[in-house]
Amino acid sequence: MPIPEDVTGEEIDKDVRQELQSLPKGLAEDVAKNLVMVAKSIDEDPELAYGYAKVALRLASRVAAVREAAGFAAYATQKYSEALAEFRAARRMTGSVELWPVMADCERGLGRPEKTLDMAGAPEVQKLDKAGQVEMRLVAAGARRDMGQLDAAIVTLQSPELASNSVQPWTARLRYAYADALLAAEREDEAREWFAKAVEADKDGSTDASDRLAELDGVEFVDAFDEEAEAETADDESTAPEVDQADEADRGDLDDDGQDVDKA
DSSP states (O other), X not given: OOOOTTOOSTTSOHHHHHXXXXXXXXXXXXXXXXXXXXXXXXXXXXXXXXXXXXXXXXXXXXOHHHHHHHHHHHHHTTOHHHHHHHHHHHHHHHOOOTTHHXXXXXXXXXXXXXXXXXXXXXXXXXXXXXXXXXXXXXXXXXHHHHTTOHHHHHHHHOSHHHHOOSOOTTHHHHHHHHXXXXXXXXXXXXXXXXXXXXXXXXXXXXXXXXXXXXXXXXXXXXXXXXXXXXXXXXHHHHTSOXXXXXXXXXXXXXXXXXXXXXXX
């Protein structure tokens, strides 16, 4: 797959670069460039990222970072079985539990929420850092909702992290998930309160909490571009030259050769 000339491979994380040192120099550079392209395209074009990940995987399947990147690319394209296999391979290579929440979410994607909940109660969760534990809580709540257990999903999300006024990288998503679960349970007033709290924490627009809040408040957004287009159309119609009906009638009395029928 083509790689832009400005991609050098040096853009990757230093830990990944260190992993690639086990490869011959030229091969390491090729793998690094493909991993950079995975990272660059995974949000905007997951299928493209998946293609680059497959190239990297073909070149260096024994590198944990490559297996992890392939897992995330497959996950982004909803190839959950493939993603789970790659994440498991990466975990075997590193011994890290960091991927545990996304592995559990793959089980959800495969329609196995019970397995997700089993993983949520596993000892591995206690080894996760705070961000990982919050992520695991979000995944577990999603599994509860998949099973139609709305009240249990709400309880799952209730935690010290949710109650804290401190804004962390996970705060907006946690508040948003809680608000969404409340709304699904038809607890609209509480949902509105938590969507508002999600907006306060969502400085980079990672959720659509502001839109959900506006929807609950009955605010309807109008596309300014459409309004301008409509105004221009109206202006064009108002300034179009009027057709003289008498002239129109006169033109109707001409034959195909342009001769006046009455004088022919």
